[in-house]
Amino acid sequence: MSPVKIPLSEDEIPRQWYNLIPNLPSPLQPYMSPAGPVPPEAWEAIFPKSLIAQEYNNKDTWIDIPDEILQILYRWRPTPLRRAVYLEKALRTPAKIFYKDESVSPPGSHKPNTAVAQAWYNKQAGTRVITTETGAGQWGSALSFACNLVGLECKVFMVRISFDQKPFRKLMMQTWGGKCVASPSTETEAGRAFLKADPNTPGSLGMAISEAIEAAVTDPTKQTKYSLGSVLNHVMLHQTIIGLEAKKQLAKAGVKKPDVVIGCAGGGSNFAGIAFPFVHDKINGADIDIIPVEPASCPTMTRGIFAYDHGDTAKMTPLVPMHTLGHSFVPAPIHAGGLRYHGMAPLVCQAIVEGLLTPRAIHQTECYKAALTWARTEGFITAPETSHAIAAVIQEAEKAKQEGKEKVILFNYSGHGLMDLNGYDKYLSGQLTDYALPQEEIDRAEAELKDLPKPQVNRTGKW
Amino acid sequence: MGRTKGILPVCYRPMITENDSRKRHCPMLGHEIAFSYCRAPGQQLPCRRIFDCWWECFDIKAFMESHYDAETLAKMTAPPPSKPLSLLELIEQAKKRVSGD
Numbered sequence: 001m002s003p004v005k006i007p008l009s010e011d012e013i014p015r016q017w018y019n020l021i022p023n024l025p026s027p028l029q030p031y032m033s034p035a036g037p038v039p040p041e042a043w044e045a046i047f048p049k050s051l052i053a054q055e056y057n058n059k060d061t062w063i064d065i066p067d068e069i070l071q072i073l074y075r076w077r078p079t080p081l082r083r084a085v086y087l088e089k090a091l092r093t094p095a096k097i098f099y100k101d102e103s104v105s106p107p108g109s110h111k112p113n114t115a116v117a118q119a120w121y122n123k124q125a126g127t128r129v130i131t132t133e134t135g136a137g138q139w140g141s142a143l144s145f146a147c148n149l150v151g152l153e154c155k156v157f158m159v160r161i162s163f164d165q166k167p168f169r170k171l172m173m174q175t176w177g178g179k180c181v182a183s184p185s186t187e188t189e190a191g192r193a194f195l196k197a198d199p200n201t202p203g204s205l206g207m208a209i210s211e212a213i214e215a216a217v218t219d220p221t222k223q224t225k226y227s228l229g230s231v232l233n234h235v236m237l238h239q240t241i242i243g244l245e246a247k248k249q250l251a252k253a254g255v256k257k258p259d260v261v262i263g264c265a266g267g268g269s270n271f272a273g274i275a276f277p278f279v280h281d282k283i284n285g286a287d288i289d290i291i292p293v294e295p296a297s298c299p300t301m302t303r304g305i306f307a308y309d310h311g312d313t314a315k316m317t318p319l320v321p322m323h324t325l326g327h328s329f330v331p332a333p334i335h336a337g338g339l340r341y342h343g344m345a346p347l348v349c350q351a352i353v354e355g356l357l358t359p360r361a362i363h364q365t366e367c368y369k370a371a372l373t374w375a376r377t378e379g380f381i382t383a384p385e386t387s388h389a390i391a392a393v394i395q396e397a398e399k400a401k402q403e404g405k406e407k408v409i410l411f412n413y414s415g416h417g418l419m420d421l422n423g424y425d426k427y428l429s430g431q432l433t434d435y436a437l438p439q440e441e442i443d444r445a446e447a448e449l450k451d452l453p454k455p456q457v458n459r460t461g462k463w
Numbered sequence: 464m465g466r467t468k469g470i471l472p473v474c475y476r477p478m479i480t481e482n483d484s485r486k487r488h489c490p491m492l493g494h495e496i497a498f499s500y501c502r503a504p505g506q507q508l509p510c511r512r513i514f515d516c517w518w519e520c521f522d523i524k525a526f527m528e529s530h531y532d533a534e535t536l537a538k539m540t541a542p543p544p545s546k547p548l549s550l551l552e553l554i555e556q557a558k559k560r561v562s563g564d
Contacts, residue, residue: 031547038551045554135492161500162492184505189560194505204505205491213550214557231546266490295490296519343546364487364519384488422495423488434519 002085006098006249008078013070014244016062017237019054020276020347023061023283025460028233028350045217046226048125051118054234061280063237065117072116072149076105077241081249082413086377088397095400097393098253099413100246100274107172109383109415110270111142111229114238118227119146128223129153131215133183133208135162137169138415139229144178157183157191157211160203168419183208190214230267231345239273246410247277255408257286260396262411264388265292265359268345274412276347279356282463289358292348293392296361355463362391365434368427370394371417383415384423479530487516508539 021028031038040052047055054063070077084097102110122130130152134140140156147154156178163170163182173180181187183203184194190210194201201207216226229235243261250258261278263271271292282288351357367384370391375381382390389411400407417424426432483499491512498517504510509527517523527536543549 031545031551033548033551038547042551042554045558046550135489136494138493159492160505161496162494165496166494190557198505201505202500202503207505209550210553210556213553214560217554217557218561228546228550295515346545346547385490385493420488420494422486426486 002083002096003253004083004085006081006083006253008081008245008249008252010074010078012248013073013078014065014241014248015070016064016244018240018244018277018280019057019061019063019237020272020279020351021058021233023280024347024350025283025354025356025462026350026458027058028346029458046213048122048127048225050121050125051234054237055232057233065241066120069117069120072120072146073113073241077113078245078249079104079242081246081253082378083253084378084393086379087374087394090373090377091394091397091401093397093401094404094406095397095409096255096406097397097409097411098246098250098255098258099393099411100242101413102242102270102273103380103383103413103416105142107138107142107145108418109138109142110239110242110273110412111139112146113241113273114229114235114269115139115142115146115227116149117238118234119143119150119152122225122227123150123152125225126223127152127225128221129155129215129219130225130227131155131157131212132227132229133157133159133205133212134169135159135205136166136420137162137173137180140178140180141169141172141176142229143227144173144176144180148177154178155212155215156180157185157208157215159183159205159208160201163203166419183211185211187211188214188218230269231343233345233347235269236272236276236345236347239269240276242270242273242412243275243277246274250408250410257281257408258288258410259407260289260291260409262291262293262389262392262396262409264385264412264414265294265344265348266385267343268292268348270412270414272345272348274410275357278410279351282356289396290356291358291360291392291396292352293360293362293388295367295388296363350458354459355461360392360395362388362395363434365427365432367391368423368432371424372427380413381417381421381424382413383417384420386412386414386417389414482521482526485517485520487520490516508535511540511543514540 040056043052080101082099082101084099088097105112119130130143130147132140132143134156137158140158144154144156156173158170158180160182170180184191184201184207186192188211194207212226216224261275263274265271275290278288278290282290352359367387371382371387374390393409393411396409483497485498486495489496501510501513514523
């Protein structure tokens with residue numbers, strides 16, 4: 001039987017992160033405000049200079065990982081690369097399926113890869129407190145974990161409705177020494193204003209972010225900074241340790257290169273982590289399908305909704321909300337625009353526009369079915385977000401079976417679902433059913449898509 | 464009587480709370496929430512992703528069109544500024560709040 005686990009020793013851990021920015025075939029557009037390009041100094045109220053430098057680094061492909069950060073990561077890294085032999089057998093596919101298991105980290109996901117790095121750089125810069133916002137608590141718990149190890153205070157503004165509904169993640173934060181407050185709170189002017197307007201508000205991420213930013217910006221000692229768990233370039237950078245480890249482990253398993261790389265994509269960080277090192281190979285000629293996967297979105301609310309993205313210097317790219325019409329293919333520039341609308345990392349969007357990534361959307365029932373297949377073959381219960389990646393893996397494995405090809409599929413198993421079982425409850429009790437969109441709605445949306453102006457995007461056209 | 468564009472007369476409208484007990488995983492918060500939160504997520508307008516999240520479960524479009532006019536729906540679904548730019552805006556707002564501007 002093929003080995004199930006392909007380990008990597010601590011001696012073999014990658015010592016540098018991979019920076020996609022200088023390698024993009026068409027340059028990443030700078031952040032643009034109405035006044036012009038946003039200068040690095042604009043971020044100094046909330047980030048230390050070291051992280052700002054990483055955010056703007058368009059020169060260096062390889063960034064050294066400080067040894068002190070690696071010392072912390074050794075608690076769970078390198079993470080195992082596993083071969084999903086049991087899923088392969090159940091599907092009767094000739095495909096070889098490998099996955100990076102990021103669920104083994106203490107918080108249970110990929111998030112501490114950047115939480116630790118950000119905490120460390122902040123500590124070096126003289127920060128004493130890091131603030132952030134969180135919903136369910138995945139990010140808040142990862143940052144609390146990291147700050148404790150580095151010796152920083154961590155203050156997490158947790159959306160009130162999440163604070164009430166997710167007591168265990170709140171406890172995780174507190175166990176790691178984080179201070180978790182329900183947002184909106186009375187601790188900031190913003191919070192007090194929100195509470196004055198509605199004392200019974202359930203809160204929102206927008207409110208929590210406002211409070212976290214205010215707490216950082218208004219500290220007179222300037223020793224409080226803010227941290228974000230996704231979207232930004234430096235977060236993508238830190239996560240590339242996932243894909244870089246995977247490369248070494250695949251080589252040990254006798255695999256020269258994967259044929260397909262898959263990751264679920266919300267804000268983009270876990271996807272970037274597994275994918276960007278392979279995007280580098282693709283830019284340099286390798287034939288790899290790289291697939292970010294996300295939930296299927298609404299196909300019929302695209303009428304007349306256009307806006308120009310301030311992030312585009314030419315101000316020529318219309319933003320179009322993402323839509324799938326129940327199909328899996330959406331033209332890349334339109335999709336990337338829609339992803340920007342939904343808060344995807346600019347680096348991932350630019351890679352989509354360039355044609356380096358082929359996004360895919362999958363319906364929720366297919367995702368839960370995939371998650372159940374995974375649990376009943378490989379044994380692990382996956383996070384709801386990760387189930388999108390597994391659904392795409394199964395699609396690709398079935399395709400390999402039909403084609404009779406021994407494709408190598410690599411995906412990022414970004415987190416376990418042991419604290420998110422409600423969705424499984426609904427699926428198992430038959431409460432999750434797909435609503436059948438009327439055909440006339442689909443026909444109308446398709447007709448509108450045909451009439452959309454072609455967005456002008458920055459790409460080489462090579463892929 | 465046929466449906467006219469825009470908000471239905473009160474007597475024909477489904478109650479605005481009729482779907483409130485439906486639950487699903489929220490991709491923003493990262494946990495299960497009730498539709499009542501999506502409809503009133505601690506801000507004036509419903510969540511801009513309400514269509515994307517609920518279209519697989521029931522006719523969210525018909526529901527929203529029966530309770531909100533076109534202008535509100537357009538405002539609600541208008542693309543927000545990018546996350547990095549919204550952070551910069553929040554920095555400026557925080558500075559102004561403290562300086563009393």
